[in-house]
Amino acid sequence: xxxAELITIPRCDRVILYQPHQPNINGxxxxxxxxxxxxxxxxxxxxxxxxxxxxxxxxQKQQGMTGGTLWLKCxxxxxxxxxxxxxxxxxxxxxxxxxxxxxxxPTLHYPFFYQPMFTILEDGWSAFNPITEFxxxxxxxxxxxxxxxxxxxxxxxxxxxxxxxxxxxxSDLVSIANFRQxxxxxxxxxxxxxxxxxxxxxxxxxxxxxxxxxxxxxxxSCVLGREEKGYIIDTRTQNLAQSAKGQEDIVSLGxxxxxxxxxxxxEWDKSNTVKKGFQTYGTPLRGGGYEGELHYPxxxxxxxxxxxxxxxxxxxxKLMDAVNDITxxxxxxxxxxxxxxxxxxxxxxxxxxxxxxxxxxxxxASVLVHDVEGMDSSLQITSLSQIILNPDCRTVRGxxxxxxxxxxxxxxxxxxxHAKSCYTPQTQRNNRLHSPTFLLFLDCVHQIYxxxxxxxxxxxxxxxxxxxxxYSSQF
Numbered sequence: 001x002x003x004a005e006l007i008t009i010p011r012c013d014r015v016i017l018y019q020p021h022q023p024n025i026n027g028x029x030x031x032x033x034x035x036x037x038x039x040x041x042x043x044x045x046x047x048x049x050x051x052x053x054x055x056x057x058x059x060q061k062q063q064g065m066t067g068g069t070l071w072l073k074c075x076x077x078x079x080x081x082x083x084x085x086x087x088x089x090x091x092x093x094x095x096x097x098x099x100x101x102x103x104x105x106p107t108l109h110y111p112f113f114y115q116p117m118f119t120i121l122e123d124g125w126s127a128f129n130p131i132t133e134f135x136x137x138x139x140x141x142x143x144x145x146x147x148x149x150x151x152x153x154x155x156x157x158x159x160x161x162x163x164x165x166x167x168x169x170x171s172d173l174v175s176i177a178n179f180r181q182x183x184x185x186x187x188x189x190x191x192x193x194x195x196x197x198x199x200x201x202x203x204x205x206x207x208x209x210x211x212x213x214x215x216x217x218x219x220x221s222c223v224l225g226r227e228e229k230g231y232i233i234d235t236r237t238q239n240l241a242q243s244a245k246g247q248e249d250i251v252s253l254g255x256x257x258x259x260x261x262x263x264x265x266x267e268w269d270k271s272n273t274v275k276k277g278f279q280t281y282g283t284p285l286r287g288g289g290y291e292g293e294l295h296y297p298x299x300x301x302x303x304x305x306x307x308x309x310x311x312x313x314x315x316x317x318k319l320m321d322a323v324n325d326i327t328x329x330x331x332x333x334x335x336x337x338x339x340x341x342x343x344x345x346x347x348x349x350x351x352x353x354x355x356x357x358x359x360x361x362x363x364x365a366s367v368l369v370h371d372v373e374g375m376d377s378s379l380q381i382t383s384l385s386q387i388i389l390n391p392d393c394r395t396v397r398g399x400x401x402x403x404x405x406x407x408x409x410x411x412x413x414x415x416x417x418h419a420k421s422c423y424t425p426q427t428q429r430n431n432r433l434h435s436p437t438f439l440l441f442l443d444c445v446h447q448i449y450x451x452x453x454x455x456x457x458x459x460x461x462x463x464x465x466x467x468x469x470x471y472s473s474q475f
Contacts, residue, residue: 003033003108006099009092017048018081029082031096034110036072038082050080051110052100054472056423060094062087070094073423075471077320106415114474124475128404130161137191142166148173155183157375157411163188165222172215179205179213184374186219189382189406192389197223197366198356200382200410202374203236206289217295223366230299230366231359232291233352235307235377241290299368304352306381307371308345309435315341316436317422342443349377350444353384361389375413376437379406384444395457399445403466407438414438418471442467 010031017025017038025048027040036055039047056075062068068090072080084090103109130145137143143163148170150160154177164173164187176185181202190198204216224230234241291301308315318340322333337343359367367385371377383406392398407414417437420429442463449456449463469475 003100006096006103007031007033008096009089012084012089012093014085016083018083019048020078022046029084029093031093031100033100034113036097048080050074051472051474052097052103053109055097055101056421057425057428058094058097058101060090062090068094070097072097075418075421075423076468077422079324079423110474128401130159130163130405130409133401133405134163134188137163137188142195143188143191146170146173155185155411157182157184157373157413158187159409159411165219167222168215168219172218175215176213176219179216180374181205182373182375184370184411185216186223186368189369189410190386190390192360194364195225196360196364198360198382198385199223199366199368200374200378201368201370203234203241203370203372204289204291212295220291220296220299220368223368224298228298228365230368231356231363232296232299232301233356233359233367233369233381234290234301234303235305235352235369235371235381236303237305238303240307241303302355304348304355306345306348306352307377309376309437310431311341312345312435312437312440313420313422313429313431314426315345316439317426318342320422342440345440346444346447349380349440350384350447353381353388353444356381356385357388360385375411376417376435379410379412380437380441380444382406383441384448387445387448391455394455396462399458412438414470421471438470439467 012029012031015027015029015038017027019025023045025038025040025045027038027042027045030037030039034052036050036052037047050072054074054076055072057073059071059073060068065087067083067085067087070082070084070090070093072082074080084093106112131138134143134145138145142165144166145161146164147161148154149158149162152158152160154174164185173185177183180186181204184200184202186199186201188197189200192198204213220230291299293301318336319342322328322336322340325333325336328336356367356369359365369378369381383402386402386406387393387399390398393402416433417435420434421436424434446460446463449460
């Protein structure tokens with residue numbers, strides 16, 4: 001496909017550009033295969049270069065034969081207004097932009113055509129090699145690097161090299177992958193000073209004929225030393241974790257009551273036989289389960305519901321509706337801010353991350369974090385925990401390595417999650433696929449940065465840069 005087939009009008013004169021906090025521009029609109037450009041051809045005014053992939057939704061209003069107005073609502077949260085003169089030109093601009101913003105083939109996107117005009121100082125593809133990043137850990141006798149996934153057949157969303165306990169063979173990892181959602185078996189994310197390990201994975205699945213996965217139990221046992229205890233932080237609600245269970249061979253394994261202010265106060269009530277305290281065995285099941293006390297005796301499961309991926313985009317939409325409403329008074333605006341739920345999502349995510357950091361640092365206990373697939377809230381929690389505990393992750397190179405390790409190599413589906421953002425109408429988006437998970441993570445980092453500014457090598461401008469490039473970039 002040639003871009004020329006989609007561009008019905010490459011140039012349009014006498015347009016007026018309106019941008020927030022910028023002077024209006026009277027000039028020429030040019031449309032290329034990847035950019036929308038508005039220029040006054042004056043050195044005193046900046047040009048607008050907008051990637052088509054940054055446009056989330058195009059709102060239009062035609063004004064008879066005189067032309068019309070476009071509101072380009074962008075994934076970086078900007079709203080850009082353009083007045084176009086002439087009904088025919090206006091219609092062609094709309095058709096062209098609609099076509100160029102909906103190109104599905106990723107090889108036609110700008111990064112595959114971009115040629116940098118500067119000297120590349122470092123090859124980003126090899127800058128953060130797992131062997132180099134985990135070199136101090138691999139020198140010991142507890143962990144090794146495995147290439148079981150070198151052809152990406154065991155787990156398509158994992159990298160070719162992962163860090164696993166030395167006592168686990170590659171054949172064991174294959175069995176565990178079949179037991180965990182999306183093949184995401186437990187892997188090492190971070191090893192804290194003193195030896196406590198932070199792992200992440202997908203949720204466990206019930207197997208046919210209720211067969212246990214002894215390899216999975218063995219892996220988690222290898223993480224712990226003799227008589228050590230660990231915590232499993234399940235970011236799903238307890239009801240969701242148990243919703244897939246069947247109706248046969250119900251075994252009561254108890255209900256865990258946790259005092260959130262003290263991890264030591266954990267009470268196991270094995271006489272509780274209400275339905276929500278059951279673990280089920282029997283028929284093959286769709287969906288997932290959880291690690292039961294019977295087979296994981298040294299691990300304590302804590303449910304900390306932060307896995308709200310399906311609701312995050314709606315929450316962000318309500319937040320931006322409130323931000324863009326300039327008619328609201330202070331009281332009404334604060335009420336809308338609270339009701340949108342975005343700040344509550346930040347609070348719950350930070351609370352869970354601090355809990356994990358407390359387990360690793362103060363308790364000296366290893367932690368396994370998982371949600372459903374281990375691609376969203378799990379990555380938020382493991383990343384934020386490292387930022388809290390590890391000063392290196394608060395440097396520029398450190399957070400770059402963290403994002404590469406936890407988010408890119410960790411398998412977060414950026415292309416899917418960021419295909420649509422908050423300005424896309426609800427009828428045109430799928431909340432199960434589209435979610436601002438990474439944006440929530442960056443906002444959480446910003447909250448920590450706001451309180452401990454001197455502990456960070458970078459500023460909030462760097463976080464904004466990461467946000468903008470995660471949705472639309474030349475890289």
